[in-house]
Amino acid sequence: AQTVTQSQPEMSVQEAETVTLSCTYDTSENNYYLFWYKQPPSRQMILVIRQEAYKQQNATENRFSVNFQKAAKSFSLKISDSQLGDTAMYFCAFLYQGGSEKLVFGKGTKLTVNP
Amino acid sequence: NAGVMQNPRHLVRRRGQEARLRCSPMKGHSHVYWYRQLPEEGLKFMVYLQKENIIDESGMPKERFSAEFPKEGPSILRIQQVVRGDSAAYFCASSHDPPALSGANVLTFGAGSRLTVL
Numbered sequence: 001a002q003t004v005t006q007s008q009p010e011m012s013v014q015e016a017e018t019v020t021l022s023c024t025y026d027t028s029e030n031n032y033y034l035f036w037y038k039q040p041p042s043r044q045m046i047l048v049i050r051q052e053a054y055k056q057q058n059a060t061e062n063r064f065s066v067n068f069q070k071a072a073k074s075f076s077l078k079i080s081d082s083q084l085g086d087t088a089m090y091f092c093a094f095l096y097q098g099g100s101e102k103l104v105f106g107k108g109t110k111l112t113v114n115p
Numbered sequence: 116n117a118g119v120m121q122n123p124r125h126l127v128r129r130r131g132q133e134a135r136l137r138c139s140p141m142k143g144h145s146h147v148y149w150y151r152q153l154p155e156e157g158l159k160f161m162v163y164l165q166k167e168n169i170i171d172e173s174g175m176p177k178e179r180f181s182a183e184f185p186k187e188g189p190s191i192l193r194i195q196q197v198v199r200g201d202s203a204a205y206f207c208a209s210s211h212d213p214p215a216l217s218g219a220n221v222l223t224f225g226a227g228s229r230l231t232v233l
Contacts, residue, residue, distance in 0.1 A: 004157075043204060045158070045224035091157050101148070101171060101213050103222075105157030 002027045002094050006106035013082045014114050020067075021077045021109045023092030031097040034068065034075045039089040039108070048090070051075065053097075082113045119144075119209050119225035120189075127231045134194040134201070136228045140209030144223075147190045149182060152204040152227070161205075164190060197232045204229045 003026045013019035025034070036048040051059045051068050058066050063083075067076045079086055092106040120139040128134050140147050145166050150158040151174075160174040164184035175182065179197075184190040194201055204227040 042226065043229075044226045045206060045208075047222075093157075101146075101163045102160040102174070103150075103158070105159070107155070107157045 002029070002032075002096060002104045004092050004094050004104050004106035006092055006109050008109045009107075010110045010112070012112040012114055013079075015082055015084060017082055018078060018080045019082055019111065021079075021090050021092075021111065023075045023077070023106060025073050025075065025092070025094050027073070027094065027096070029096050033095040033097060034066075035093040035095070035103070036064070036066070036075075036077045037091045037093060037105075038086075039091060040085075040087070045091075049077070079111075084113050084115060087111060087113045119207055119223050121205075121207050121225035121228050123228060124226065125229050125231070127233060128197050129233050130198055131196050134197050134230055134232075136192040136194075136205050136207075136230070137189040138192070138207030138209075138225060139189040140207075141223055144209035144211050146210045146213055147184050148208045148210075148222075149190075149192050150206045150208065152206060154203070158206060161192075194230070197230070199232045202230055202232045 005024045032053045034051045038046045038048050049059050049061045049064050051066055058068050063080045065078045089108045089110050091108045094104045122137050147164045149161040151161055152158045162175050162182045163171040167186050179195045181193045206224055206227045208222050208224045210222045
């Protein structure tokens with residue numbers, strides 16, 4: 001069974017600075033997807049970024065980028081130029097490409113951006 | 116396009132009552148998923164349905180919980196004889212294709228229904 005671990009329950013960063021959220025996962029599969037979801041106080045789950053395991057190039061979406069280390073089973077999220085609106089819970093998630101339709105989520109990291 | 120609509124947003128029930136949570140998927144989406152988020156936890160998969168079929172219910176508790184996605188109307192998650200441990204946020208998501216096929220980038224979540232059991 002796949003597991004996702006987020007070792008940082010809470011983090012804070014000053015506005016305009018850069019922060020990195022950690023995520024590690026455990027799987028014996030080779031083909032899968034990894035995701036970061038944002039959950040603001042409204043509780044809406046918003047997809048931030050995704051990475052296909054077969055791609056070596058790290059995914060980037062504007063101020064959000066990932067550092068995907070497949071051998072180490074590590075998938076960290078870097079947020080550059082942090083904004084107040086980035087304050088939220090961030091969840092790392094795993095999806096096996098081989099047939100299971102279940103997203104497996106970590107427990108989340110609560111990020112606070114301070115003015 | 117209104118997105119994935121869940122109602123009610125908040126539901127309060129007393130122990131032993133029934134809870135019904137509804138999910139209307141995005142227009143054109145025929146795949147529906149239910150996830151549960153306990154306090155201080157990430158989301159946990161419960162069930163995956165297509166129209167009139169349960170595809171995977173491996174995350175559903177064996178008793179008191181059931182789900183359906185009829186040909187017409189919303190998907191319903193039903194919890195009978197609720198207990199305090201059922202208090203959680205229940206999220207529905209929908210997609211046009213199965214996530215493993217599409218990479219889940221078109222998996223759209225609703226805003227969730229928060230169930231409180233007194």
